[in-house]
Amino acid sequence: MQFWIIQGLNSLSLGGLLFLLSSGFSLIFGLMRLANLTHGAFFMLGTYFGATTLRAYSGLNIWVTALGAGLAVAAIGGLFERLVLTRLKTNPLGQVLVTLGMSFIISDACLVLWGGDSIPVPTPQSLQAPTRLMGFVFPTYRLVLVGCAVVAAIALYFLIERTRLGAMIRAGVDDRQMARAVGIPVSRLFTIVFCLGAGIAGAGGVLGGPILSAYPGLDGDMLPLALIVVILGGIGSLLGAFVGSFIIGFIYTFGTALFPELAYIILFLPMIVVIAFRPQGLFGRAGA
Amino acid sequence: MKWIAAILLAALLITLPFFAGDFYINLASQILIAAIFALSLNLLVGYGGMTSLGHASYLGVAAYISALLTSRYGWGHGAAALFSIAGTIVMAAFFGIIALRATGLGFLMITLALSQVLWGLAYRMSNLTNGDNGIAGLTRPMPFGISLDSAASFYWFDLIVASFAFLMMTIFVSSSFGSSLRGVRDQPRRMAALGFNPWMIRWITFIYAGFWGGIAGLLYVYYNKYIHPTSLSTTSSAEALLGVIAGGSGTPGGPVVGAALVLLLKNYASAYIERWNMLLGLVFLFIVLAMPTGIVPGLSKLWRRGSR
Amino acid sequence: MTAPASDHALEVIGLKKSFGGLAVTQNVSLAIRPGERRLIIGPNGAGKTTLFNQISGDMRPNSGQIKLFGADVTSFAPYQRAHLGLSRTYQIITLFSGDTLEHNVTLGLLGLRPSRWQMWRPLSVYGDLATEARRTLDAVGLLHLADHPISDIAYGEKRRVELAMALAQKPRVLLLDEPLAGLSDTERSTVKSLIGSISRETAVIMIEHDMDTALDLAESVTLLNYGRVIVDGDRDSVISDERTREVYLGV
Numbered sequence: 001m002q003f004w005i006i007q008g009l010n011s012l013s014l015g016g017l018l019f020l021l022s023s024g025f026s027l028i029f030g031l032m033r034l035a036n037l038t039h040g041a042f043f044m045l046g047t048y049f050g051a052t053t054l055r056a057y058s059g060l061n062i063w064v065t066a067l068g069a070g071l072a073v074a075a076i077g078g079l080f081e082r083l084v085l086t087r088l089k090t091n092p093l094g095q096v097l098v099t100l101g102m103s104f105i106i107s108d109a110c111l112v113l114w115g116g117d118s119i120p121v122p123t124p125q126s127l128q129a130p131t132r133l134m135g136f137v138f139p140t141y142r143l144v145l146v147g148c149a150v151v152a153a154i155a156l157y158f159l160i161e162r163t164r165l166g167a168m169i170r171a172g173v174d175d176r177q178m179a180r181a182v183g184i185p186v187s188r189l190f191t192i193v194f195c196l197g198a199g200i201a202g203a204g205g206v207l208g209g210p211i212l213s214a215y216p217g218l219d220g221d222m223l224p225l226a227l228i229v230v231i232l233g234g235i236g237s238l239l240g241a242f243v244g245s246f247i248i249g250f251i252y253t254f255g256t257a258l259f260p261e262l263a264y265i266i267l268f269l270p271m272i273v274v275i276a277f278r279p280q281g282l283f284g285r286a287g288a
Numbered sequence: 289m290k291w292i293a294a295i296l297l298a299a300l301l302i303t304l305p306f307f308a309g310d311f312y313i314n315l316a317s318q319i320l321i322a323a324i325f326a327l328s329l330n331l332l333v334g335y336g337g338m339t340s341l342g343h344a345s346y347l348g349v350a351a352y353i354s355a356l357l358t359s360r361y362g363w364g365h366g367a368a369a370l371f372s373i374a375g376t377i378v379m380a381a382f383f384g385i386i387a388l389r390a391t392g393l394g395f396l397m398i399t400l401a402l403s404q405v406l407w408g409l410a411y412r413m414s415n416l417t418n419g420d421n422g423i424a425g426l427t428r429p430m431p432f433g434i435s436l437d438s439a440a441s442f443y444w445f446d447l448i449v450a451s452f453a454f455l456m457m458t459i460f461v462s463s464s465f466g467s468s469l470r471g472v473r474d475q476p477r478r479m480a481a482l483g484f485n486p487w488m489i490r491w492i493t494f495i496y497a498g499f500w501g502g503i504a505g506l507l508y509v510y511y512n513k514y515i516h517p518t519s520l521s522t523t524s525s526a527e528a529l530l531g532v533i534a535g536g537s538g539t540p541g542g543p544v545v546g547a548a549l550v551l552l553l554k555n556y557a558s559a560y561i562e563r564w565n566m567l568l569g570l571v572f573l574f575i576v577l578a579m580p581t582g583i584v585p586g587l588s589k590l591w592r593r594g595s596r
Numbered sequence: 597m598t599a600p601a602s603d604h605a606l607e608v609i610g611l612k613k614s615f616g617g618l619a620v621t622q623n624v625s626l627a628i629r630p631g632e633r634r635l636i637i638g639p640n641g642a643g644k645t646t647l648f649n650q651i652s653g654d655m656r657p658n659s660g661q662i663k664l665f666g667a668d669v670t671s672f673a674p675y676q677r678a679h680l681g682l683s684r685t686y687q688i689i690t691l692f693s694g695d696t697l698e699h700n701v702t703l704g705l706l707g708l709r710p711s712r713w714q715m716w717r718p719l720s721v722y723g724d725l726a727t728e729a730r731r732t733l734d735a736v737g738l739l740h741l742a743d744h745p746i747s748d749i750a751y752g753e754k755r756r757v758e759l760a761m762a763l764a765q766k767p768r769v770l771l772l773d774e775p776l777a778g779l780s781d782t783e784r785s786t787v788k789s790l791i792g793s794i795s796r797e798t799a800v801i802m803i804e805h806d807m808d809t810a811l812d813l814a815e816s817v818t819l820l821n822y823g824r825v826i827v828d829g830d831r832d833s834v835i836s837d838e839r840t841r842e843v844y845l846g847v
Binding site: 459460462463464465466467468470471474475477478479480481482483484485486496 | 690694703715761
Binding site for chain 2: 100268
């Protein structure tokens, strides 16, 4: 019984992390029609940043670190978007290729800066004591991660559905030409969304540190998961990213625990099923 | 003019082992393998308009099947090669059905996800694939009893296969099927209205490209006598894609030039610079920003301007 | 004067299509006889091109049937309908702009032939295709441009190439979506006489706004508005019908 509870919680916390990772990806794809292959690297940058600062300053608040990392990665993303991506407006394939190139650059830079060994990230002291609930003992941090994802989901929901910025984003997703025609600064919106997506990934990276550790190749492990979540949940759908993240979180965790060698195939099956029967994903719109 | 250049090139290629040292012969063998792989990818990218980031899957699967059958189960090379290619074709057919549910970026993402899954399998199923250690100590086939262990003999074997591959793929592109493929790339709705079945055309091309990718994979594993999950990785697919795009997709010679450049860069750069991945990334950025149509079209434009 | 159902070249029965809350095709029924010349008119947004898209298979109706020579093609893909003798042109030019005129027409000819699957021999070995393509171009007066890329020729000439491609397959039903749009006066009369000379083996259904020119070519007319058939019948009675005037003049 303990096994199922622990794995269940691990699934939820992984799902939460995946949401922090893939919500940005889904937003960027939905608005900019760009498959941002740098996204895993943005996440990893956050994890490494968190690893260094949290190990150096043991009293540092993880939330502040996450915010800081988020802003730093958002800035890097913004520079990249302004300097490189905007020049490739007419070359969508080229845009994808440069994000791939950028991911190579970032991951190699991380290798140079932090070396090839895996760096464990300490769980914040205030959250180290386990929680007792219904007679079971849970690692507190994992519970908190789930809470983070929910908070992020609610915040993003409010941003997209209830603010002017969100309305502009939704207009841009629906019909870019029309949005431009009614005066929405689409190009500035792209930069904002790209920064937002990168920033969430970076912050998510910090928060994922205690669970995943920072290691070379983290970007390569996370990116396909983000892809699968978005393919499953539907492009441009926040709800899809949320639901998809938890589905994948469960499948990956239980799959790796029960059939470690076949975990990848088990991950891949729901994606195939969804693609076969509903290519736009569970919540996406047709023709996205 | 073109004919003279072609004959000179052929003569150069055939006689290379007579005047070059083993290092250069081996380099040439590697370039030929990379060229076949790049040409097969170009069928998809340049002529089919389907950009795939998972093409290394076919190279890797063929290589692994051959490696496993010969080293672990004692199969002969002929049977192993047939089985490897058959396996690669089946996998390409299966992956194609999934990936072709989407086009454009969706297709790209699915090919990427599928090939990452395959890589993950190669990495994790250590009982089968030896995981991160790879499979070493492999042998080269002996067609008609001739040993391919020397640099020169392997090179000539490689050259024969590469010439055949180049010929077949060139005919493919100029055939009626190839013309219909380009038509589907450019105007899929119009092609459907004319009676062509766009999905079937794309799917068959996908399988054919996978087939030649598998051939490249066999040559790869024969040459290296070793296979490792890295050859299935996204980096491997990305290097091939870079070669195709840098050289010029949609031209017959472009991918070959591009593949050669990427290989040379990788070989020389790794001697002087440790950061191959970073260099690769920067080269990607440079090529896409500065030379989006590729080197070969860029150069031929300059040539035409110069000869006026 | 009702002919037995299978005598019709094209039948559209109770076609309905909506996008979300917007009904773009409302219970449209048409019956086209072999060799007939039908003109479809209606104001912008009446749903004419949407109707064509459903007939050609580019769009699926929500309900209703489409029959080609008695065969139910409602669930058939566009390429399958092409093999049953349907051909169409588009409002926007959809030619292969990097290729020569001859190559464009050759592709048009190849679509229905088994040799389109051939991968092991260059296309150039099919001499009969080239001859046929050049003959088709000659029939529309463009043989002298056969080796030019599409991007080099004028808009009116592109329209003629499109028509040539559509006719090359000797279709039994031809859908022409605004074939005269954007043409100069001389180009217009050239295209008009081309359409007029189409063989009677082909039923021609045309969407056009330029009624002065198009009416001469039509035997029967269908008026659409808001996705509904308002009037349907032979040309002269539709023209003089009150409802036609209402739709166009709002009287």
